[in-house]
Amino acid sequence: MVYDIKGGAISSLLLPLVNKIETGRIHSIFTRGINIQFDDSHLFLSETQQPLSAFGINISKERLDHVIKSVRVGDLVVKKQHALVLYSECDVIAIHYTGLTGIDLSFPTISCQKETISQTLLYRYLQEKKLEKQIGLKMDDELLEKLDQLSYMPKLDKTSKLAIIDYFLGRGLGLTPSGDDLLMGFTMAVISFHLNQEWLDSLAYKVAENKTTYISTAYFHSLLHDHLSENFVDLVKLLDADNTQEIEVVIDEIQQYGHTSGNDTLYGFWLGLNMVSKS
Known part of the structure; x- marks a missing residue:
């Protein structure tokens, strides 16, 4: 039949x-x-x-x-x-x-400039969520050191970029480990502001080593081909939003995804925004 x-x-x-x-x-x-x-x-x-x-x-x-x-x-x-x-x-x-x-799920174009990121409703909303307490990675000294390195990523040489990607890639459990989701969110912020091609090249190189899950690899390939899932297209567009209720709806939907997957991605995105705003 x-x-x-x-x-x-x-x-x-x-x-x-x-x-x-x-x-x-x-x-x-x-x-x-x-x-x-x-x-x-x-x-x-x-x-x-x-x-x-x-x-x-x-x-x-x-x-x-x-x-x-x-x-x-x-x-x-x-x-x-x-x-x-x-x-x-x-x-x-x-x-x-x-x-x-x-x-159309291609990466959206935004009008927000990196100098005004910290003033956006989205940035402040994510900051107030204290997402670091809701992710799937244990906040130990080693992780804190790696997160600090992400905060000044553009100043890292290529070897250091590869090392920090290698640390997060495949770290955690599930079809999309928490480290992968954090990298996804962080890289979304990098692409949003066309910041650092060397980071994207380093990520593509490490993903090609097949060190993480098949599903995560598929998501990274989509991201590196400038495509996002629909809820993340909406997330990036929120950088231009002036309506808190609109932000709440999108963030709440993302947070429902997976055990900690949504929070891991949101935290990575906030880390990326913070890094871009200071670069």
Whole structure:
């Protein structure tokens, strides 16, 4: 039986890739979505009520629930010219590209200048959240030393940049370890203000060593290709926001993500903003 799915949303990062015929496998399954692994790309299938992943396709909750009940880890997935096709024991599920709306998840342009970062509502809101007490890394002397080094990152030579990235990369537990999430947030601030290409080159070099999880690596690749998940696009745009309620809604949504993943990313972003404002 073929179960056809039409309608939903697709990240702009995936649009150039959908016509590439490629086979993959179901990597992992959660109540909120399915990770699909291909040789050269990654895809996260979730529901339309959730923020769209940088490498995501979102479909209705009803249809996603059907897919989750039908597939198992390891099931074959094929990108065809007209659809993403999942092969399970009981169904062939076809998610048709023509019914998907492309969503621009490229890195947003902001008007905020680095000299005024500390005056923004977002910076002050994040500062008041005391995120350092809510992250998944233990605040010991070694971590405090590394966080201090991040605060003057532009002054570090390339060897030191590589060393500090190496310290955080893969540190912690879960599909996206806390150290990875912190690096993601920090790097989002670096990119927001076009600050330090050597940092981005160093991060790309270390990520290529495959020292962290497959899922984290996919997120880093998206970031280094100037794409963010929908809630992080909203976060960066908040640097220009003058409405506290708008900030609260976005931050609260991010904080609900994972055990500490949202807080780890937010803390890294705040660290990055603090560093940029003083550079």
